[in-house]
Amino acid sequence: MIQWEDLYERICRELVIDCKSDYTSTKVLSAMAIHQVTFIKRINSFRNGNFIIYGPAGKIIERKEKGVVSVVADSAIDRFKNFVPDIIVTDLDGNLERIMSCWKDGTVLCIHAHGDNIKRIMEFVPALEGDFLGTCQSSKTENLLNLHGFTDGDRAVKLAQFLEAQTIRLDGFDFRTPVSKYGSRDKEKKLRFAEMIILDSARERNGKEFNFIPEVF
Template sequence: MTLDEWLNWYRYIVKECQFNEFADVEAATLLDSMLSGKALKFAQIERTLSDKISIVFGAGPSLVVDIEKFVEFPQRRAFKVLAADGATAALLKHGIVPDIVVTDLDGPVDDLLEAYAHGSIIVVHAHGDNIPQLKNLVPLISDRVLPTTQIEPFGCLYNFGGFTDGDRAAFLCSSARVKAIVLAGMDLGEEIGPYSKPLSTLTPERLEIKRKKLKIAKELLEWLATKTPLPIYDLTFHGIKLRGIIRLGSFNELPLRRLICST
């Protein structure tokens, strides 16, 4: 993915979701100032993920079922685990500390801090709607953070592409040259998972925005499948069909077993 390609997507997202580009710049400037001289370099992410099988857990309705299958899989240590924000809570409940948490800081704070305390790298994303969270939370996790933005990157910020925490984690994996990307808990349909947003907090307007974001995440993942040479597999139990992404029913299917044997 080139920066120009991403910025075309960004303009589309701004139009679809009616985002404030100036607020995105403000958030990015704030995050850069907070982490200048302290932020992780991308090389450290590459050392963690490069040539490894990476599994990205989204916070969709299938999340718990998918985690339970993963926990039961004898060779799960062959995977590097990435959590999309709210998925962190479910993983921790099952005794799994994510290697990386990709977040815009709108998930449960206690779970994020617990993952950080146990060694997770935190990939923090700045956008116009999370400036208060950046101010409050980044000082608590500032020595093991990779900062990202959705505008043109500057300073210590990176832009790997992606929009929601889940698809942004997949784009991160692609940039880090992993061996393969596996999606789990990435339903991307009409239903919102309890680890994504509590339904009690979603007004009809916010629910519509959330569904629009999931639609864009689907479009981005399908586009990523056309851009990356890496295989992308989807193990989400109730996930919708993603064009260009290989659907698997279990961790024991042949494509994954071959990858694990070669790791």
């Protein structure tokens, strides 16, 4: 099993991430996460459910699957047309207008703090008035969870694990062909880390069902 502290150090080294900035972002988000104890009780309604996690590489989603908790990794939100997902996992670099619209319609937001999104946190999060789940990737901080995830996709898997998912299914995950407006080598590295974390999570689940959609992975 991967030790998060070791992996986090490696991620910071290979992607030239300033861990001090990560910690600053964590403190900023923590100060806004004023209802976390109450909010964690709220998301317990999803506990022990069957989860489907949507990445950006799949087709348009026309309708919600019955009896399944739908979790969207940030950039995949544009795949949804006729309904809103149960949970969006985001570091706020996606379609913020759509994310806010989903939140108003009842979607749970899981918002992540890292060094590059401090400005977006300060601009976007106050309007939520503490009605979100906050996560971080640096050291443990009051009011935030460290799910031991790095990208929105693998963090969504970690959230499902935190909620003791009975099953986890991935839809629209492609670790070989980045869906990114940047198309950078850093994006490719991030996807490799995401894949590593997700596969480690699959092993950690000790035989519980974990399906990769065949045409994607």
